[in-house]
Amino acid sequence: xxxxxxxxxxxxxxxxxxxxxxxxxxxxxxxxxxxxxxxxxxxxxxxxxxxxxxxxxxxxxxxxxxxxxxxxxxxxxxxxxxxxxxxxxxxxxxxxxxxxxxxxxxxxxxxxxxxxxxxxxxxxxxxxxxxxxxxxxxxxxxxxxxxxxxxxxxxxxxxxxxxxxxxxxxxxxxxxxxxxxxxxxxxxxxxxxxxxxxxxxxxxxxxxxxxxxxxxxxxxxxxxxxxxxxxxxxxxxxxxxxxxxxxxxxxxxxxxxxxxxxxxxxxxxxxxxxxxxxxxxxxxxxxxxxxxxxxxxxxxxxxxxxxxxxxxxxxxxxxxxxxxxxxxxxxxxxxxxxxxxxxxxxxxxxxxxxxxxxxxxxxxxxxxxxxxxxxxxxxxxxxxxxxxxxxxxxxxxxxxxxxxxxxxxxxxxxxxxx
Numbered sequence: 001x002x003x004x005x006x007x008x009x010x011x012x013x014x015x016x017x018x019x020x021x022x023x024x025x026x027x028x029x030x031x032x033x034x035x036x037x038x039x040x041x042x043x044x045x046x047x048x049x050x051x052x053x054x055x056x057x058x059x060x061x062x063x064x065x066x067x068x069x070x071x072x073x074x075x076x077x078x079x080x081x082x083x084x085x086x087x088x089x090x091x092x093x094x095x096x097x098x099x100x101x102x103x104x105x106x107x108x109x110x111x112x113x114x115x116x117x118x119x120x121x122x123x124x125x126x127x128x129x130x131x132x133x134x135x136x137x138x139x140x141x142x143x144x145x146x147x148x149x150x151x152x153x154x155x156x157x158x159x160x161x162x163x164x165x166x167x168x169x170x171x172x173x174x175x176x177x178x179x180x181x182x183x184x185x186x187x188x189x190x191x192x193x194x195x196x197x198x199x200x201x202x203x204x205x206x207x208x209x210x211x212x213x214x215x216x217x218x219x220x221x222x223x224x225x226x227x228x229x230x231x232x233x234x235x236x237x238x239x240x241x242x243x244x245x246x247x248x249x250x251x252x253x254x255x256x257x258x259x260x261x262x263x264x265x266x267x268x269x270x271x272x273x274x275x276x277x278x279x280x281x282x283x284x285x286x287x288x289x290x291x292x293x294x295x296x297x298x299x300x301x302x303x304x305x306x307x308x309x310x311x312x313x314x315x316x317x318x319x320x321x322x323x324x325x326x327x328x329x330x331x332x333x334x335x336x337x338x339x340x341x342x343x344x345x346x347x348x349x350x351x352x353x354x355x356x357x358x359x360x361x362x363x364x365x366x367x368x369x370x371x372x373x374x375x376x377x378x379x380x381x382x383x384x385x386x387x388x389x390x391x392x393x394x395x396x397x398x399x400x401x402x403x404x405x406x407x408x409x410x411x412x413x414x415x416x417x418x
Contacts (some may be wrong), residue, residue, distance in 0.1 A: 009396075015137070015394075024087065032180075049067045054176075064190070070178070082154055086150070092389050093144065097145065098114070102332065171414045201370060209381055214360075221289055224308065331376075334376050354401055377379050381405075
Protein backbone atom coordinates (compact mmCIF):
# COMPACT_ATOMS: atom_id res chain seq x y z
CA UNK A 1 0.00 0.00 0.00
CA UNK A 2 1.52 3.32 -1.04
CA UNK A 3 1.85 6.01 1.61
CA UNK A 4 1.34 9.33 -0.13
CA UNK A 5 2.86 12.54 1.22
CA UNK A 6 2.35 16.03 -0.18
CA UNK A 7 6.03 16.87 -0.47
CA UNK A 8 6.96 20.48 -1.29
CA UNK A 9 3.25 21.41 -1.42
CA UNK A 10 3.01 19.97 -4.92
CA UNK A 11 -0.69 19.16 -4.56
CA UNK A 12 -1.80 22.66 -3.65
CA UNK A 13 0.52 24.19 -6.24
CA UNK A 14 -1.06 21.96 -8.86
CA UNK A 15 -4.53 22.99 -7.70
CA UNK A 16 -3.65 26.71 -7.63
CA UNK A 17 -2.43 26.43 -11.22
CA UNK A 18 -5.61 24.72 -12.42
CA UNK A 19 -8.10 27.12 -10.82
CA UNK A 20 -6.48 30.10 -12.54
CA UNK A 21 -7.50 28.66 -15.91
CA UNK A 22 -11.02 29.85 -16.78
CA UNK A 23 -13.07 26.79 -17.78
CA UNK A 24 -16.62 28.01 -17.24
CA UNK A 25 -19.15 26.09 -19.33
CA UNK A 26 -22.13 27.68 -21.10
CA UNK A 27 -25.59 26.11 -21.18
CA UNK A 28 -26.63 28.40 -24.05
CA UNK A 29 -23.91 27.14 -26.35
CA UNK A 30 -24.68 24.46 -28.92
CA UNK A 31 -21.03 23.47 -29.42
CA UNK A 32 -19.25 20.63 -27.65
CA UNK A 33 -17.49 21.38 -25.47
CA UNK A 34 -19.69 24.36 -24.82
CA UNK A 35 -16.68 26.67 -24.41
CA UNK A 36 -13.32 26.20 -26.11
CA UNK A 37 -11.49 27.62 -23.09
CA UNK A 38 -12.10 24.32 -21.30
CA UNK A 39 -9.51 22.88 -23.66
CA UNK A 40 -6.90 25.23 -22.17
CA UNK A 41 -6.90 23.18 -18.99
CA UNK A 42 -7.26 19.91 -20.89
CA UNK A 43 -4.05 20.60 -22.80
CA UNK A 44 -2.19 21.36 -19.57
CA UNK A 45 -3.34 18.06 -18.10
CA UNK A 46 -2.29 16.10 -21.18
CA UNK A 47 1.17 17.69 -21.14
CA UNK A 48 1.59 16.90 -17.45
CA UNK A 49 0.49 13.29 -17.95
CA UNK A 50 2.92 12.85 -20.83
CA UNK A 51 5.69 14.34 -18.70
CA UNK A 52 5.21 11.69 -16.00
CA UNK A 53 5.28 8.88 -18.59
CA UNK A 54 1.59 8.27 -19.35
CA UNK A 55 2.24 7.71 -23.03
CA UNK A 56 -1.34 7.50 -24.34
CA UNK A 57 -2.62 10.71 -22.69
CA UNK A 58 -4.54 12.79 -25.22
CA UNK A 59 -7.30 15.34 -25.74
CA UNK A 60 -9.93 14.38 -28.29
CA UNK A 61 -11.91 16.70 -30.55
CA UNK A 62 -14.86 16.82 -28.11
CA UNK A 63 -12.87 18.03 -25.12
CA UNK A 64 -12.29 14.76 -23.25
CA UNK A 65 -8.92 13.80 -21.78
CA UNK A 66 -8.16 10.07 -21.78
CA UNK A 67 -5.12 8.38 -20.23
CA UNK A 68 -3.94 4.97 -18.99
CA UNK A 69 -1.66 4.09 -16.08
CA UNK A 70 -0.24 0.63 -16.89
CA UNK A 71 -0.69 -2.27 -14.47
CA UNK A 72 2.12 -3.20 -12.09
CA UNK A 73 0.50 -6.49 -11.07
CA UNK A 74 0.40 -9.86 -12.84
CA UNK A 75 -3.06 -10.53 -11.43
CA UNK A 76 -6.22 -10.23 -13.51
CA UNK A 77 -7.49 -7.01 -11.96
CA UNK A 78 -10.66 -5.20 -13.09
CA UNK A 79 -9.85 -1.96 -14.90
CA UNK A 80 -10.71 1.02 -12.69
CA UNK A 81 -11.32 4.56 -13.97
CA UNK A 82 -11.05 7.77 -11.96
CA UNK A 83 -13.05 10.69 -13.38
CA UNK A 84 -13.41 14.41 -12.68
CA UNK A 85 -14.78 17.33 -14.67
CA UNK A 86 -12.77 20.31 -15.84
CA UNK A 87 -15.52 22.92 -16.24
CA UNK A 88 -16.80 25.30 -13.60
CA UNK A 89 -20.36 26.45 -13.05
CA UNK A 90 -22.02 29.17 -15.17
CA UNK A 91 -23.62 30.44 -11.93
CA UNK A 92 -20.61 32.53 -10.92
CA UNK A 93 -17.63 34.00 -12.76
CA UNK A 94 -14.55 31.82 -13.11
CA UNK A 95 -12.45 34.47 -14.86
CA UNK A 96 -9.27 35.80 -13.23
CA UNK A 97 -9.57 33.58 -10.17
CA UNK A 98 -7.14 34.70 -7.45
CA UNK A 99 -6.72 31.77 -5.06
CA UNK A 100 -5.66 32.50 -1.49
CA UNK A 101 -4.23 30.03 1.04
CA UNK A 102 -5.33 30.76 4.61
CA UNK A 103 -2.65 28.94 6.60
CA UNK A 104 -3.41 27.27 9.92
CA UNK A 105 -7.10 28.20 10.06
CA UNK A 106 -8.02 29.23 13.62
CA UNK A 107 -11.82 29.37 13.45
CA UNK A 108 -12.11 33.11 12.86
CA UNK A 109 -14.13 34.66 10.02
CA UNK A 110 -12.35 34.57 6.66
CA UNK A 111 -12.94 37.97 5.03
CA UNK A 112 -12.09 37.83 1.35
CA UNK A 113 -9.93 40.79 0.31
CA UNK A 114 -11.51 41.82 -2.99
CA UNK A 115 -15.02 42.06 -1.52
CA UNK A 116 -15.25 42.44 2.23
CA UNK A 117 -18.93 41.52 2.12
CA UNK A 118 -17.91 37.96 1.18
CA UNK A 119 -17.15 36.34 4.53
CA UNK A 120 -16.78 32.67 5.48
CA UNK A 121 -18.18 32.27 8.99
CA UNK A 122 -17.80 29.19 11.13
CA UNK A 123 -21.51 29.17 11.97
CA UNK A 124 -22.52 29.21 8.30
CA UNK A 125 -19.99 26.65 7.00
CA UNK A 126 -20.43 23.74 9.40
CA UNK A 127 -17.46 21.72 8.18
CA UNK A 128 -15.05 24.54 9.00
CA UNK A 129 -15.17 23.39 12.62
CA UNK A 130 -13.27 20.27 11.50
CA UNK A 131 -10.59 22.35 9.78
CA UNK A 132 -8.90 24.05 12.75
CA UNK A 133 -5.17 24.04 12.08
CA UNK A 134 -5.63 23.16 8.41
CA UNK A 135 -4.87 25.27 5.35
CA UNK A 136 -8.00 26.63 3.65
CA UNK A 137 -8.00 27.80 0.03
CA UNK A 138 -10.57 30.35 -1.16
CA UNK A 139 -10.87 32.76 -4.05
CA UNK A 140 -10.50 36.50 -3.44
CA UNK A 141 -14.19 37.46 -3.28
CA UNK A 142 -15.12 38.29 -6.88
CA UNK A 143 -15.21 34.79 -8.42
CA UNK A 144 -15.85 31.21 -7.51
CA UNK A 145 -12.75 29.17 -6.64
CA UNK A 146 -13.25 26.19 -8.94
CA UNK A 147 -12.65 23.47 -6.36
CA UNK A 148 -15.73 21.95 -7.99
CA UNK A 149 -14.18 20.03 -9.64
CA UNK A 150 -10.56 21.09 -10.03
CA UNK A 151 -9.90 19.71 -6.56
CA UNK A 152 -10.83 16.30 -7.99
CA UNK A 153 -8.74 16.91 -11.10
CA UNK A 154 -5.70 17.86 -9.00
CA UNK A 155 -6.17 14.84 -6.72
CA UNK A 156 -6.37 12.39 -9.62
CA UNK A 157 -3.32 13.98 -11.23
CA UNK A 158 -1.39 13.82 -7.96
CA UNK A 159 -2.35 10.15 -7.46
CA UNK A 160 -1.36 9.37 -11.05
CA UNK A 161 2.02 11.03 -10.55
CA UNK A 162 2.60 9.09 -7.32
CA UNK A 163 1.73 5.74 -8.90
CA UNK A 164 3.85 6.38 -11.98
CA UNK A 165 6.81 7.29 -9.75
CA UNK A 166 6.34 4.24 -7.51
CA UNK A 167 6.02 1.18 -9.79
CA UNK A 168 6.61 -1.10 -6.79
CA UNK A 169 3.02 -0.38 -5.69
CA UNK A 170 0.82 -3.17 -7.04
CA UNK A 171 -2.29 -2.19 -8.97
CA UNK A 172 -4.15 -3.09 -12.14
CA UNK A 173 -4.71 -0.94 -15.22
CA UNK A 174 -6.01 2.47 -14.18
CA UNK A 175 -7.87 4.73 -16.57
CA UNK A 176 -8.14 8.50 -16.20
CA UNK A 177 -11.03 10.49 -17.66
CA UNK A 178 -11.44 14.26 -17.46
CA UNK A 179 -14.73 15.57 -18.85
CA UNK A 180 -16.05 18.95 -20.04
CA UNK A 181 -19.52 20.43 -19.45
CA UNK A 182 -20.57 18.45 -16.37
CA UNK A 183 -22.00 21.60 -14.81
CA UNK A 184 -24.51 21.98 -17.65
CA UNK A 185 -25.53 18.30 -17.67
CA UNK A 186 -23.55 17.23 -20.75
CA UNK A 187 -20.45 15.84 -19.10
CA UNK A 188 -20.52 12.32 -20.50
CA UNK A 189 -22.81 12.95 -23.45
CA UNK A 190 -20.11 12.10 -25.99
CA UNK A 191 -17.67 10.03 -23.95
CA UNK A 192 -16.15 7.00 -25.71
CA UNK A 193 -16.59 4.19 -23.21
CA UNK A 194 -14.75 1.75 -25.48
CA UNK A 195 -11.75 4.03 -25.33
CA UNK A 196 -12.10 4.31 -21.55
CA UNK A 197 -12.17 0.50 -21.42
CA UNK A 198 -12.93 0.31 -17.69
CA UNK A 199 -15.00 -2.17 -15.70
CA UNK A 200 -15.81 0.18 -12.83
CA UNK A 201 -15.22 3.86 -12.08
CA UNK A 202 -15.20 6.47 -9.33
CA UNK A 203 -15.93 10.14 -9.83
CA UNK A 204 -13.90 12.33 -7.47
CA UNK A 205 -16.39 15.16 -7.02
CA UNK A 206 -17.75 14.95 -3.48
CA UNK A 207 -17.81 17.34 -0.57
CA UNK A 208 -17.18 16.24 3.00
CA UNK A 209 -14.02 14.42 4.02
CA UNK A 210 -14.63 10.67 3.99
CA UNK A 211 -17.87 10.74 2.02
CA UNK A 212 -18.73 8.10 -0.55
CA UNK A 213 -21.98 8.57 -2.41
CA UNK A 214 -23.87 5.74 -4.07
CA UNK A 215 -27.24 7.41 -4.58
CA UNK A 216 -28.37 10.49 -6.49
CA UNK A 217 -31.61 12.17 -7.35
CA UNK A 218 -33.50 10.96 -10.35
CA UNK A 219 -34.00 14.03 -12.50
CA UNK A 220 -36.34 15.27 -15.21
CA UNK A 221 -36.80 18.61 -16.88
CA UNK A 222 -40.16 20.13 -17.79
CA UNK A 223 -40.66 22.74 -20.49
CA UNK A 224 -43.99 24.51 -20.04
CA UNK A 225 -45.44 26.77 -22.73
CA UNK A 226 -48.59 28.84 -22.15
CA UNK A 227 -50.41 30.02 -25.29
CA UNK A 228 -52.54 33.01 -24.34
CA UNK A 229 -54.80 35.28 -26.32
CA UNK A 230 -53.26 38.57 -27.40
CA UNK A 231 -55.23 41.73 -28.08
CA UNK A 232 -54.63 45.46 -28.34
CA UNK A 233 -54.58 46.56 -24.68
CA UNK A 234 -56.87 49.48 -25.43
CA UNK A 235 -59.57 47.12 -26.67
CA UNK A 236 -58.75 43.98 -24.66
CA UNK A 237 -61.77 43.73 -22.35
CA UNK A 238 -63.28 40.27 -22.58
CA UNK A 239 -60.67 39.24 -25.15
CA UNK A 240 -57.12 39.23 -23.82
CA UNK A 241 -55.79 36.29 -21.80
CA UNK A 242 -52.23 37.19 -20.93
CA UNK A 243 -49.87 34.23 -21.06
CA UNK A 244 -47.48 36.11 -18.77
CA UNK A 245 -50.15 36.53 -16.10
CA UNK A 246 -51.24 32.91 -16.44
CA UNK A 247 -47.66 31.74 -15.99
CA UNK A 248 -47.23 34.08 -13.01
CA UNK A 249 -50.34 32.55 -11.42
CA UNK A 250 -48.93 29.06 -11.99
CA UNK A 251 -45.64 29.98 -10.35
CA UNK A 252 -47.47 31.60 -7.46
CA UNK A 253 -49.59 28.46 -6.99
CA UNK A 254 -46.55 26.21 -6.51
CA UNK A 255 -46.19 24.76 -2.97
CA UNK A 256 -44.19 26.99 -0.64
CA UNK A 257 -43.72 24.82 2.45
CA UNK A 258 -42.97 21.56 0.62
CA UNK A 259 -41.87 20.32 -2.82
CA UNK A 260 -39.52 23.29 -3.22
CA UNK A 261 -35.72 23.35 -2.76
CA UNK A 262 -35.79 25.89 0.05
CA UNK A 263 -38.19 23.73 2.10
CA UNK A 264 -36.79 20.22 1.51
CA UNK A 265 -33.82 18.16 2.65
CA UNK A 266 -32.71 14.55 2.95
CA UNK A 267 -34.67 12.29 0.63
CA UNK A 268 -37.40 14.86 -0.13
CA UNK A 269 -37.89 15.79 -3.77
CA UNK A 270 -38.97 19.06 -5.32
CA UNK A 271 -40.40 21.06 -8.24
CA UNK A 272 -38.17 24.02 -9.11
CA UNK A 273 -38.69 26.71 -11.78
CA UNK A 274 -35.28 27.71 -13.12
CA UNK A 275 -36.12 30.23 -15.87
CA UNK A 276 -39.02 31.91 -17.67
CA UNK A 277 -39.74 34.48 -20.34
CA UNK A 278 -42.59 35.52 -22.58
CA UNK A 279 -45.22 37.96 -23.77
CA UNK A 280 -48.96 38.30 -23.56
CA UNK A 281 -49.34 35.87 -26.44
CA UNK A 282 -46.94 33.17 -25.27
CA UNK A 283 -44.92 32.53 -22.12
CA UNK A 284 -42.48 29.73 -21.40
CA UNK A 285 -40.89 28.32 -18.24
CA UNK A 286 -38.36 25.61 -17.50
CA UNK A 287 -38.55 23.45 -14.41
CA UNK A 288 -36.35 20.79 -12.89
CA UNK A 289 -38.06 17.93 -11.06
CA UNK A 290 -36.08 15.88 -8.53
CA UNK A 291 -36.63 12.86 -6.29
CA UNK A 292 -34.75 9.73 -5.24
CA UNK A 293 -37.80 7.62 -6.15
CA UNK A 294 -38.75 7.42 -9.84
CA UNK A 295 -42.44 6.94 -9.03
CA UNK A 296 -42.45 10.07 -6.86
CA UNK A 297 -40.71 11.92 -9.68
CA UNK A 298 -43.72 11.18 -11.88
CA UNK A 299 -46.06 12.20 -9.07
CA UNK A 300 -44.34 15.60 -8.81
CA UNK A 301 -44.75 16.09 -12.56
CA UNK A 302 -48.44 15.27 -12.25
CA UNK A 303 -48.70 17.77 -9.39
CA UNK A 304 -47.18 20.48 -11.56
CA UNK A 305 -49.44 19.69 -14.51
CA UNK A 306 -52.52 19.67 -12.28
CA UNK A 307 -51.59 23.15 -11.04
CA UNK A 308 -51.33 24.29 -14.66
CA UNK A 309 -54.76 22.85 -15.46
CA UNK A 310 -56.38 24.44 -12.40
CA UNK A 311 -54.93 27.89 -13.15
CA UNK A 312 -55.94 27.74 -16.80
CA UNK A 313 -59.58 27.29 -15.78
CA UNK A 314 -59.40 31.06 -15.26
CA UNK A 315 -58.08 31.44 -18.82
CA UNK A 316 -60.59 29.35 -20.83
CA UNK A 317 -59.28 30.25 -24.27
CA UNK A 318 -55.62 29.63 -23.44
CA UNK A 319 -53.76 26.35 -23.93
CA UNK A 320 -50.56 24.81 -22.68
CA UNK A 321 -47.78 22.48 -23.79
CA UNK A 322 -46.09 20.32 -21.15
CA UNK A 323 -42.95 18.47 -22.25
CA UNK A 324 -41.02 16.21 -19.88
CA UNK A 325 -37.44 15.27 -20.71
CA UNK A 326 -35.38 12.70 -18.79
CA UNK A 327 -32.09 14.04 -17.44
CA UNK A 328 -30.59 11.29 -15.25
CA UNK A 329 -31.62 8.50 -12.89
CA UNK A 330 -30.66 7.39 -9.39
CA UNK A 331 -27.39 5.46 -9.79
CA UNK A 332 -28.16 3.29 -6.76
CA UNK A 333 -30.20 1.00 -9.01
CA UNK A 334 -27.00 0.09 -10.82
CA UNK A 335 -24.51 0.24 -7.96
CA UNK A 336 -26.51 -2.14 -5.74
CA UNK A 337 -25.65 -4.87 -8.26
CA UNK A 338 -21.92 -4.38 -7.61
CA UNK A 339 -21.53 -4.01 -3.82
CA UNK A 340 -17.75 -4.45 -3.96
CA UNK A 341 -17.37 -1.01 -5.56
CA UNK A 342 -18.67 0.66 -2.40
CA UNK A 343 -17.05 -1.88 -0.05
CA UNK A 344 -13.60 -1.22 -1.52
CA UNK A 345 -14.20 2.53 -1.47
CA UNK A 346 -15.15 2.42 2.20
CA UNK A 347 -12.07 0.33 3.03
CA UNK A 348 -9.87 2.78 1.08
CA UNK A 349 -11.24 5.67 3.15
CA UNK A 350 -10.62 3.78 6.39
CA UNK A 351 -7.03 3.06 5.37
CA UNK A 352 -6.55 6.78 4.86
CA UNK A 353 -7.37 7.20 8.56
CA UNK A 354 -10.83 8.64 8.00
CA UNK A 355 -14.28 7.64 9.17
CA UNK A 356 -16.30 6.77 6.02
CA UNK A 357 -19.60 8.55 5.44
CA UNK A 358 -21.87 6.67 3.06
CA UNK A 359 -24.51 9.08 1.84
CA UNK A 360 -26.80 10.31 -0.92
CA UNK A 361 -26.37 13.30 -3.22
CA UNK A 362 -29.16 15.83 -3.54
CA UNK A 363 -28.03 16.29 -7.12
CA UNK A 364 -26.27 14.28 -9.81
CA UNK A 365 -22.78 13.58 -11.06
CA UNK A 366 -21.18 12.27 -14.23
CA UNK A 367 -21.32 8.97 -12.36
CA UNK A 368 -25.12 8.96 -12.54
CA UNK A 369 -25.12 8.77 -16.31
CA UNK A 370 -21.97 6.64 -16.55
CA UNK A 371 -23.63 4.02 -14.34
CA UNK A 372 -26.60 3.73 -16.68
CA UNK A 373 -24.31 3.76 -19.71
CA UNK A 374 -22.67 0.57 -18.44
CA UNK A 375 -19.86 1.90 -16.26
CA UNK A 376 -20.92 1.61 -12.58
CA UNK A 377 -19.59 4.72 -10.88
CA UNK A 378 -20.08 6.04 -7.32
CA UNK A 379 -18.70 9.37 -6.12
CA UNK A 380 -15.95 9.90 -3.56
CA UNK A 381 -15.00 13.08 -1.73
CA UNK A 382 -12.77 15.76 -3.24
CA UNK A 383 -13.13 18.17 -0.28
CA UNK A 384 -14.93 20.95 -2.17
CA UNK A 385 -17.39 23.14 -0.23
CA UNK A 386 -19.86 25.97 -0.98
CA UNK A 387 -19.48 25.33 -4.67
CA UNK A 388 -20.96 27.55 -7.43
CA UNK A 389 -20.39 30.72 -5.42
CA UNK A 390 -17.84 33.24 -4.15
CA UNK A 391 -17.55 31.52 -0.76
CA UNK A 392 -16.29 28.28 -2.27
CA UNK A 393 -13.42 26.70 -0.33
CA UNK A 394 -11.34 23.56 0.04
CA UNK A 395 -8.89 22.26 2.65
CA UNK A 396 -5.40 21.20 1.53
CA UNK A 397 -5.40 18.45 4.16
CA UNK A 398 -8.73 17.08 2.90
CA UNK A 399 -7.30 17.03 -0.61
CA UNK A 400 -4.31 15.05 0.63
CA UNK A 401 -6.67 12.46 2.13
CA UNK A 402 -8.52 12.24 -1.19
CA UNK A 403 -5.25 11.48 -3.00
CA UNK A 404 -4.47 8.74 -0.49
CA UNK A 405 -7.98 7.32 -0.91
CA UNK A 406 -7.57 7.13 -4.70
CA UNK A 407 -4.27 5.28 -4.29
CA UNK A 408 -5.85 2.95 -1.71
CA UNK A 409 -8.75 2.10 -4.03
CA UNK A 410 -6.33 1.08 -6.78
CA UNK A 411 -4.37 -1.11 -4.35
CA UNK A 412 -7.43 -2.76 -2.81
CA UNK A 413 -8.83 -3.82 -6.18
CA UNK A 414 -5.47 -5.49 -6.85
CA UNK A 415 -5.41 -7.18 -3.43
CA UNK A 416 -8.90 -8.59 -3.90
CA UNK A 417 -8.16 -10.03 -7.35
CA UNK A 418 -6.88 -13.52 -8.16
